[in-house]
Amino acid sequence: MSLSLSLPRRDAPQSRPLLRQLGGVALALALLGGGYALVAQVAGDRGIAPTAASADIEVRGISVDVTADSAEEARAKGWREAQRKAWDKIKGPKISDSQLDGLVSAIVIERERLGHKRYIATLGVVFDRQRASGYLGGAQQATRSAPMLLIPVEVSGGTYTAFEQRNAWQRAWAGFNPGRSRINYVRPSGAGGDSLLVNFGQTGRHSRAWWRSTLDQYGAGDALMAFARIDHQFPGGPVNGTFTARYGPDSHLLESFTLEASGPDELPDMLARAVERMDAIFTGALESGKLRPDPTLRLGGSGEVDPAIARLIEIGRAVRERAAADAAAAAAGNLPQTNAQPVAGAETSEAAVRSIVVQFATPDAGAFDATLGAVRGTTGVRGVGVTSTAIGGTSVMSVSFAGTLEELAAALEARGLTVRRGSNALAISR
Incomplete structure (x- = not known):
C-alpha cells in the first residue's frame, strides 16, 4: 500500500495564509535572537567600579618595621611612622604629630605581619584634602586638567581588551586613587553599555563626530589611552609588561616603558606601579602643555574651522606679527612706520562689549578662586562680577566680553575649561 501526501501549490490560495504564518514566526525568532545577541554583548560581570574615587590625597607603598x-x-608606632613618611613623601612642611593626626583620614593596610613585639607592614596613608591643602602648596594647589576619558587596553595573547570583559589592567586602574593627581580622570566602570561605547576599536577611530558623541556620554573633553602588553614567559614564570601612554582622538604617543614581575603573584603589584608611572607621564604632558582638549573636537564631523573663527585667528596673527616687528624696530633704534596699512578685515574700533551669564562649578573655595582667575585672564574679558556664590555647588558670574557668546566659549575652552553652551548663557567646569 502506498501513501501519498499532497501539498498545496505555491500559487494556491489556501497556501498563502500558511506562508504568512511561517513568515511571522521566522520574523519573531529573528527579533528574539537579535534581542538575545544584544543582551549578550552587555550582560554578565563586566564592570569593575573604581574602588578608590576619593578626592583625598592617598600615598601608597609605605614600608615600616618597628x-x-x-x-x-x-x-600604633608603625602607623605613626607611616604617617610621617607619607607626609614627607608629598613634601609637606614640618608639623607636630598631633597636627598630622588631624590630617589623616584613613590608614590602608596593603600587607602586614604582626609579632609579639614587632610590626612589619606596607601601608597606605590617606590625607583629607580639605584639611591638608592649607599646609601643601605648589603641585597640590595647581590647576587640574579638563575631564579626560580613560581607556585602559590590555594586550594579552594577541587579544586587545578594554571593557569587553574584566581584566587585570582594568582592575589596576579601578584601584588607583586620583586624589593626588592633576589629571581629572573619567573612569568608566565597564558595566552596561560601556563595553559597546568604549572598546579597543574606539582608540583607532579618527572621526571627530564619533569621538564627540562618545565623550559627551561621559562628560569628558578629551581621551587618554593606557595600553598594557602582558607577556608570560612560561606558565608560572616571569611576566613582562610593556606600557604605552597615548592621548587624543589621533592617539598621539606620549611615552612607553617596560616593567617585569617575577611571577603571576607579583603581577598586580607590577600593574599598580605601572598605573602610578602612567599618571606621572600624563601629568608631565599636562605641565608641558601637550595635554589639552583637541580643538577639532568642537568643530563637528567635518573638521573644518568656522570661517568667522578662522578670520579672527588670521587677524590675531597679523596683529602679533606687526607688534613683533614694531618691537624689533624699536630695539634697533628705528621708529615704526606711521603710514602702515591697517590689517584687512580688522576693525579700528573695539568690538561691542556685552554681558554674558556664566555658571561655574565651585566644589571648594580654591576652585572658586581658580575659575574666577581663569575667566578674568581670558582674552576679550573686560570685567567679571559674581552674582551668586555657592561653595559646594554652582555659582554664577556676569562676564563683560568684547565679542559674541560663541567667541567667549572658544576662548574659555582654549584655557582648558569645559564649556557647555545654553541660551544666552554658558556653564563651565574643570
Whole structure:
C-alpha cells in the first residue's frame, strides 16, 4: 500500500495564509535572537567600579618595621611612622604629630605581619584634602586638567581588551586613587553599555563626530589611552609588561616603558606601579602643555574651522606679527612706520562689549578662586562680577566680553575649561 501526501501549490490560495504564518514566526525568532545577541554583548560581570574615587590625597607603598613592648604598641608606632613618611613623601612642611593626626583620614593596610613585639607592614596613608591643602602648596594647589576619558587596553595573547570583559589592567586602574593627581580622570566602570561605547576599536577611530558623541556620554573633553602588553614567559614564570601612554582622538604617543614581575603573584603589584608611572607621564604632558582638549573636537564631523573663527585667528596673527616687528624696530633704534596699512578685515574700533551669564562649578573655595582667575585672564574679558556664590555647588558670574557668546566659549575652552553652551548663557567646569 502506498501513501501519498499532497501539498498545496505555491500559487494556491489556501497556501498563502500558511506562508504568512511561517513568515511571522521566522520574523519573531529573528527579533528574539537579535534581542538575545544584544543582551549578550552587555550582560554578565563586566564592570569593575573604581574602588578608590576619593578626592583625598592617598600615598601608597609605605614600608615600616618597628618594635615596641607589645603588639598593639608596635602597630600604633608603625602607623605613626607611616604617617610621617607619607607626609614627607608629598613634601609637606614640618608639623607636630598631633597636627598630622588631624590630617589623616584613613590608614590602608596593603600587607602586614604582626609579632609579639614587632610590626612589619606596607601601608597606605590617606590625607583629607580639605584639611591638608592649607599646609601643601605648589603641585597640590595647581590647576587640574579638563575631564579626560580613560581607556585602559590590555594586550594579552594577541587579544586587545578594554571593557569587553574584566581584566587585570582594568582592575589596576579601578584601584588607583586620583586624589593626588592633576589629571581629572573619567573612569568608566565597564558595566552596561560601556563595553559597546568604549572598546579597543574606539582608540583607532579618527572621526571627530564619533569621538564627540562618545565623550559627551561621559562628560569628558578629551581621551587618554593606557595600553598594557602582558607577556608570560612560561606558565608560572616571569611576566613582562610593556606600557604605552597615548592621548587624543589621533592617539598621539606620549611615552612607553617596560616593567617585569617575577611571577603571576607579583603581577598586580607590577600593574599598580605601572598605573602610578602612567599618571606621572600624563601629568608631565599636562605641565608641558601637550595635554589639552583637541580643538577639532568642537568643530563637528567635518573638521573644518568656522570661517568667522578662522578670520579672527588670521587677524590675531597679523596683529602679533606687526607688534613683533614694531618691537624689533624699536630695539634697533628705528621708529615704526606711521603710514602702515591697517590689517584687512580688522576693525579700528573695539568690538561691542556685552554681558554674558556664566555658571561655574565651585566644589571648594580654591576652585572658586581658580575659575574666577581663569575667566578674568581670558582674552576679550573686560570685567567679571559674581552674582551668586555657592561653595559646594554652582555659582554664577556676569562676564563683560568684547565679542559674541560663541567667541567667549572658544576662548574659555582654549584655557582648558569645559564649556557647555545654553541660551544666552554658558556653564563651565574643570
